[in-house]
Amino acid sequence: MSTLFEEVRPSDGGAGDAVPVRRVELTVNGERRAADVEPRLLLAHLLRNGFRLTGTHTGCDTTNCGACTVLYDGVPVKSCTMFAVQADGHEVLTVEGLATASELHPIQEGFKDEHGLQCGFCTPGMMLAAKALLEEKPNPSEDEIRWALSGNLCRCTGYQNIVKAVMWAAEKLGANVESDGADDAGDDAGGEG
Amino acid sequence: MALDEIKIGGLGASRRRVEDNRFIRGKGNYIDDIALPWMLHMEILRSPLAHARIRSIDVSAAWAIPGVRMVLTGDMLAARNLAWMPTLSYDTQAVLATDKVRFQGQEVACVVADDPYIAKDGCEAIVVDYEPLPPIVNPSQAKAPGAPLIRDDKTGQDSNVVFDWEVGDREGTDRAFAQADVVSTIDMHYPRSHPSPIEACGSIADFNRATSKLTVYMTTQAPHIIRAAVALVAELPEHMIRIVSPDLGGGFGNKVPVYPGYVVSILASILLECPVKWIEDKSGNLISTGFGRDIYLKGEMALRNDGRILGVRMHTDSDHGAFFSDAQPSKFKIGLMHSAFSCYDVPAAHLTAQGVYTNKAPGGVAYRCSFRVTEAMYFQERMVQAAAADLGMDQAEFRRINLVRDDDFPHRTPWGFLTDSGQYGKCLDLGLEAIGYEDFLRQKEEARQRGRLLGIGISTMTEPLGAGNSREYDILGIKMFDSAELKVHMTGKALLRTGAKTQGQGHETTWAQIVAHELGIPAEDVLVEEGDTDTAPFGMGTYASRSTPVAGAAVAMVSRKIRAKARKIAAHLLEVSEEDVEWELGRFSVRGAPDRGVTIQECAIAAYSNMPDGMEPGLENNAYYDPPNLTWPFACYIATVEVDPETGVWDVLRVVAVDDCGVRINPMIVEGQIMGGLTEAYAMANMQFITFDEDGNCIGSNYMDYLLPTAWETPGFELHEVVTPCPHHPIGAKGIGECATVGGPAAFVNAVIDAIGDTGVRNIDMPLLPDRVHEAITQGHDVSGAPPVRTEP
Amino acid sequence: MYPSRFRYEAPSTVAEAVAMLAAADGEAKILAGGQSLIPMMKLRFAAPAMIVDINGIGGLDYHRSDPDGTYRIGALCRHADLEKSAALADAQPTIAAAAPVVADPLVRTRGTLVGSVCHADPQGDWASVMVSLEGAIVAQGPNGRRSIQVADLIDGPFQTVLAPDEIAVEAVIPAARGARAGGYLKLERRVGDFATVGVAVSVEMSGGSVARAGIGLTAVGPATINASDAAAALVGTALDSDAVDAAAQLAAEAAQPRSDHRGSADYKRHVVATFVRRIGAQIQRSEQEAA
Numbered sequence A: 001m002s003t004l005f006e007e008v009r010p011s012d013g014g015a016g017d018a019v020p021v022r023r024v025e026l027t028v029n030g031e032r033r034a035a036d037v038e039p040r041l042l043l044a045h046l047l048r049n050g051f052r053l054t055g056t057h058t059g060c061d062t063t064n065c066g067a068c069t070v071l072y073d074g075v076p077v078k079s080c081t082m083f084a085v086q087a088d089g090h091e092v093l094t095v096e097g098l099a100t101a102s103e104l105h106p107i108q109e110g111f112k113d114e115h116g117l118q119c120g121f122c123t124p125g126m127m128l129a130a131k132a133l134l135e136e137k138p139n140p141s142e143d144e145i146r147w148a149l150s151g152n153l154c155r156c157t158g159y160q161n162i163v164k165a166v167m168w169a170a171e172k173l174g175a176n177v178e179s180d181g182a183d184d185a186g187d188d189a190g191g192e193g
Numbered sequence B: 001m002a003l004d005e006i007k008i009g010g011l012g013a014s015r016r017r018v019e020d021n022r023f024i025r026g027k028g029n030y031i032d033d034i035a036l037p038w039m040l041h042m043e044i045l046r047s048p049l050a051h052a053r054i055r056s057i058d059v060s061a062a063w064a065i066p067g068v069r070m071v072l073t074g075d076m077l078a079a080r081n082l083a084w085m086p087t088l089s090y091d092t093q094a095v096l097a098t099d100k101v102r103f104q105g106q107e108v109a110c111v112v113a114d115d116p117y118i119a120k121d122g123c124e125a126i127v128v129d130y131e132p133l134p135p136i137v138n139p140s141q142a143k144a145p146g147a148p149l150i151r152d153d154k155t156g157q158d159s160n161v162v163f164d165w166e167v168g169d170r171e172g173t174d175r176a177f178a179q180a181d182v183v184s185t186i187d188m189h190y191p192r193s194h195p196s197p198i199e200a201c202g203s204i205a206d207f208n209r210a211t212s213k214l215t216v217y218m219t220t221q222a223p224h225i226i227r228a229a230v231a232l233v234a235e236l237p238e239h240m241i242r243i244v245s246p247d248l249g250g251g252f253g254n255k256v257p258v259y260p261g262y263v264v265s266i267l268a269s270i271l272l273e274c275p276v277k278w279i280e281d282k283s284g285n286l287i288s289t290g291f292g293r294d295i296y297l298k299g300e301m302a303l304r305n306d307g308r309i310l311g312v313r314m315h316t317d318s319d320h321g322a323f324f325s326d327a328q329p330s331k332f333k334i335g336l337m338h339s340a341f342s343c344y345d346v347p348a349a350h351l352t353a354q355g356v357y358t359n360k361a362p363g364g365v366a367y368r369c370s371f372r373v374t375e376a377m378y379f380q381e382r383m384v385q386a387a388a389a390d391l392g393m394d395q396a397e398f399r400r401i402n403l404v405r406d407d408d409f410p411h412r413t414p415w416g417f418l419t420d421s422g423q424y425g426k427c428l429d430l431g432l433e434a435i436g437y438e439d440f441l442r443q444k445e446e447a448r449q450r451g452r453l454l455g456i457g458i459s460t461m462t463e464p465l466g467a468g469n470s471r472e473y474d475i476l477g478i479k480m481f482d483s484a485e486l487k488v489h490m491t492g493k494a495l496l497r498t499g500a501k502t503q504g505q506g507h508e509t510t511w512a513q514i515v516a517h518e519l520g521i522p523a524e525d526v527l528v529e530e531g532d533t534d535t536a537p538f539g540m541g542t543y544a545s546r547s548t549p550v551a552g553a554a555v556a557m558v559s560r561k562i563r564a565k566a567r568k569i570a571a572h573l574l575e576v577s578e579e580d581v582e583w584e585l586g587r588f589s590v591r592g593a594p595d596r597g598v599t600i601q602e603c604a605i606a607a608y609s610n611m612p613d614g615m616e617p618g619l620e621n622n623a624y625y626d627p628p629n630l631t632w633p634f635a636c637y638i639a640t641v642e643v644d645p646e647t648g649v650w651d652v653l654r655v656v657a658v659d660d661c662g663v664r665i666n667p668m669i670v671e672g673q674i675m676g677g678l679t680e681a682y683a684m685a686n687m688q689f690i691t692f693d694e695d696g697n698c699i700g701s702n703y704m705d706y707l708l709p710t711a712w713e714t715p716g717f718e719l720h721e722v723v724t725p726c727p728h729h730p731i732g733a734k735g736i737g738e739c740a741t742v743g744g745p746a747a748f749v750n751a752v753i754d755a756i757g758d759t760g761v762r763n764i765d766m767p768l769l770p771d772r773v774h775e776a777i778t779q780g781h782d783v784s785g786a787p788p789v790r791t792e793p
Numbered sequence C: 001m002y003p004s005r006f007r008y009e010a011p012s013t014v015a016e017a018v019a020m021l022a023a024a025d026g027e028a029k030i031l032a033g034g035q036s037l038i039p040m041m042k043l044r045f046a047a048p049a050m051i052v053d054i055n056g057i058g059g060l061d062y063h064r065s066d067p068d069g070t071y072r073i074g075a076l077c078r079h080a081d082l083e084k085s086a087a088l089a090d091a092q093p094t095i096a097a098a099a100p101v102v103a104d105p106l107v108r109t110r111g112t113l114v115g116s117v118c119h120a121d122p123q124g125d126w127a128s129v130m131v132s133l134e135g136a137i138v139a140q141g142p143n144g145r146r147s148i149q150v151a152d153l154i155d156g157p158f159q160t161v162l163a164p165d166e167i168a169v170e171a172v173i174p175a176a177r178g179a180r181a182g183g184y185l186k187l188e189r190r191v192g193d194f195a196t197v198g199v200a201v202s203v204e205m206s207g208g209s210v211a212r213a214g215i216g217l218t219a220v221g222p223a224t225i226n227a228s229d230a231a232a233a234l235v236g237t238a239l240d241s242d243a244v245d246a247a248a249q250l251a252a253e254a255a256q257p258r259s260d261h262r263g264s265a266d267y268k269r270h271v272v273a274t275f276v277r278r279i280g281a282q283i284q285r286s287e288q289e290a291a
């Protein structure tokens, strides 16, 4: 970040200048980040507006939809229901951190291959909840998947293909473990990928 | 030599979606992801009361908050003639309230600030002095003598009635009833519901004083209609308005109308000369934007003892909220309600409809539906079940007797629609076989002996999808056609734009497949763009399952125009006359000498480098498509359920869906649409509704009360297909996006009613909450009416 | 979606937290899992001037049994910790039955049992469970610690007798006087829905009869209901169906439900009775299987 100047809006003076901010330092997608935030800033908004990681969506104001799901020290949480200050010293993984520069995460591949998304708005949250599940249970049953994703709402897909996508990913991850990552479990039935 | 159509991602390929590449990486571009330099943020203050006169609004404390840049009220808008705006149904709607608030959640003031937190602080600091008025929350209150007048702003409006309307053949229907052996009746309410895409609405208005250009990024399913509306409302020249609809997090009809937030953000941007962003929260979305349904349905069916339907009478009482802003073709006051019974051979039918104003949010949008066909098909399939029961007939057999037969097409419905194709009996039989109908009936009987309640519900229907044709369908006078523009570049790659707007349906994938089918250009070589009015051809947008029937047809037509020009170029390149050129997918060859040929890509280069004498260079064209008829998909949905007699809780055992939507462009996507639709059907039947208490407080204005099912409750779906190509669509496709939402609810409700058949109960209104089912079982009476918000016993 | 401004403190010990609360003159709120408090702040139903975030306090995330059988659940033990504990089904069957039906899986990774009890939402599941177990909350204030029965802690909807400068540090369940059995049943319309009706039944079986019983009711009154008469009807019986029926009847009478869009008052009462019977039958079945 340049230190030459920082854009600011002309202040009206008064109380606005006295608003207390706190420094937070956290690891986001493996990278150390820091920001000065008002305590009332929600973690979802720090990620989206502060760090421009707009893959974390917000779809409700009552902590129901799960579109904002991120992994917080590896645990899936609704980032709209934590303050950014609470992430100080912690690790956050967002959808942007799933893929490497060259490779998609098998969960991402699974969602695409099984048509596990339509509008895509719930998808980042679904995928992160799925990641947490697969880390805990590498071979989940259909019921276990449905249970683990039941804090995430999808209005488009009807969930069936989301379940299949997670199974697809479980298989691929399993195959990767067995063959040390040299396997290609994806068989694209319908033309080009 | 010939191309493999599936390999190039043509018709019938379950091609993986192009748009997913950005969505799975979190790189979609939804409205809230867009940030413009120096952008300000707007929040809306909403009315806490359903009906009240505004005595005064004090905004001084809001202005005093550091970071607040502007506070807008109805008076400020009125001074600019913007306090009211036209609706899509020839009514007016308040942008910000001036005189009265007319529903809870109505927009009263807006605050623009440096960030949305401060804007919210500003809203909280505004003091509004209200004088409460008695609220009206249902049609009978609205029509009661002496009821307070909601729309006292309208001259000549002396009651709360919006319209009285009728359609059909009154005398013919009377004659049919005179000949009836049995008359079956039904009396139901289809509750208020909300499309509720997970992403709510929003806009970023960016007015540039220097160029006079207004750019508005907004969540709209119909950008061109919005451009026209903005031109009219804001009195700006249309060519200086650019509407961009970015990635949409779902629409389902909710993102068709113009909402006050859009309008005020535009005005604020003009006044402040900087971008103003408004992102609606979910509560705001649920409490104020386009709802669906909310209609009372009364029906009578004239029957012969042998099971034939002789005639149908329907009456609807619809509740439109405070402003009549239904999104529907202007000719029809209650949408396509009169498409009910189109799949049955019904000689005579008549519909009367009355609509009223109430102190509830306006909207009446086609929620995943083609203008009230959802209500129509629910009406139809619930009525059919009641009729079969009254005749003591099997519900499948009753349908089989009355469904239009394959050799009866084209078939004129009693309302005058022309259904043109289908294999209704085949779909029904396939569905019954898949669910194991006879077996299930046996199981059900066995279970009954042991005190368990199993039930099976069927819903068969055809629905009119894909408005227009332009003779009958217009919105505010704009005819309902659609468009496509195709530019084939020199290297054979192509850019396609249409007047539709995808919201998750996968246009970026499927439109390219149509091009691949028509031209043999691999789908991956076709970039699809939609939603920007500066670049996309004029179209009416995406709703009512109209994309494939209309815009999709335009894609085929423009591809054919390109092929016609390419043929001329091919003839030139092959040095033969055009008549001697033959087409196979992706290639022209010389008749009788198939080895001599040129590919479509070679024609493309030639279009820019070696065109025949006298030919305009380039390989670009557009097509505006006005369909000759609607498309008529058919579906048979069957659900089996088990009801817990002790608690009234019901569980879905199985769901079988047989859909005939004609030719399937991308089977994977079609199935995705069906499963999504079935889930909404299940939600409607089970848990999803908005209701109001006697004070007009909205129950269901957030996801705590407005329940969408999760992966856990949502049943699995078993899908089957029948393909009867649409005779008039260029590639034989019919609409599919909404069939399951439209036809599905009746299957679930019929199943529950069937399960408790011994009680003699004919109806429980949706949603079938456990306490309502329990009441029906234990009291043996129908449980009808708007979901009650009961007061203390 | 955008909370009001507040001051934020993140103490690292309970004593520090208590001092901060005391200094805040009743204007501060404790932030535990935040799954009730933050949603209310987002809607601006709550706007505390100060937040004392206890998540940084070490050593509060336990749930464990003392040698004498007393069970302790720390203030930062999350719903998910309880849900995922394999040992809990035997040690605390009522808690094990409730954990998976509280909220949704993501809310459960943050929300705490102690926070839920302190929140005193009449629709909260944990308070009923605690009431059925004769559980208590240990609160620490400037003058040290005190223990308060959950049944006494809650004195109205969203109201407790905790002083503004007291922190609940743990929930405590007394040792059983026999073999524990119990269950929790909740009528909800979908995952993440608050209860239409919830019923917690906990019993301690000794020599084939009930030595102690507790019944707590969720969402059927202005606060969590301790159906003590109903529970008393079970004590001394072999949990036979007559006894359970009697308890079910008394539990239904103890309920004070309101009719609303989730169901009529009569219906909710009926479900209370049905659930008491069902849990009774469940316990019966597993007792027989064990025997």
Ligand SMILES: Cc1cc2nc3c(=O)[nH]c(=O)nc-3n(C[C@H](O)[C@H](O)[C@H](O)COP(=O)(O)OP(=O)(O)OC[C@H]3O[C@@H](n4cnc5c(N)ncnc54)[C@H](O)[C@@H]3O)c2cc1C
Residues within 6 Å of the ligand: A062, A063, A064, C029, C030, C031, C032, C033, C034, C035, C036, C037, C038, C039, C075, C101, C102, C103, C104, C107, C110, C111, C112, C113, C114, C115, C116, C117, C118, C119, C121, C123, C124, C125, C126, C162, C166, C167, C168, C169, C192, C193, C194, C195
């Ligand atoms: C979508 C959703 C669905 C839910 N569904 C359910 C449900 O079905 N059943 C159910 O029971 N709950 C439900 N909840 C609530 C959830 O269980 C909360 O976690 C719980 O009610 C509060 O626990 P918390 O740790 O999150 O407390 P917080 O939100 O942090 O605090 C809640 C209140 O308790 C006070 N408090 C917290 N900890 C202490 C303490 N140690 N000492 C003193 N005061 C304290 C706080 O100051 C605050 O006033 C739901 C929540 C959400 C968002």
Ligand code: FES
Residues within 6 Å of the ligand: A057, A058, A059, A060, A061, A062, A063, A064, A065, A066, A067, A068, A069, A078, A079, A080, A081
């Ligand atoms: S935005 Fe809906 S749960 Fe976070």
Ligand code: FES
Residues within 6 Å of the ligand: A116, A117, A118, A119, A120, A121, A122, A123, A153, A154, A155, A156, A157, B198, B249, B250, B504
């Ligand atoms: S894909 Fe649209 S909400 Fe899930």
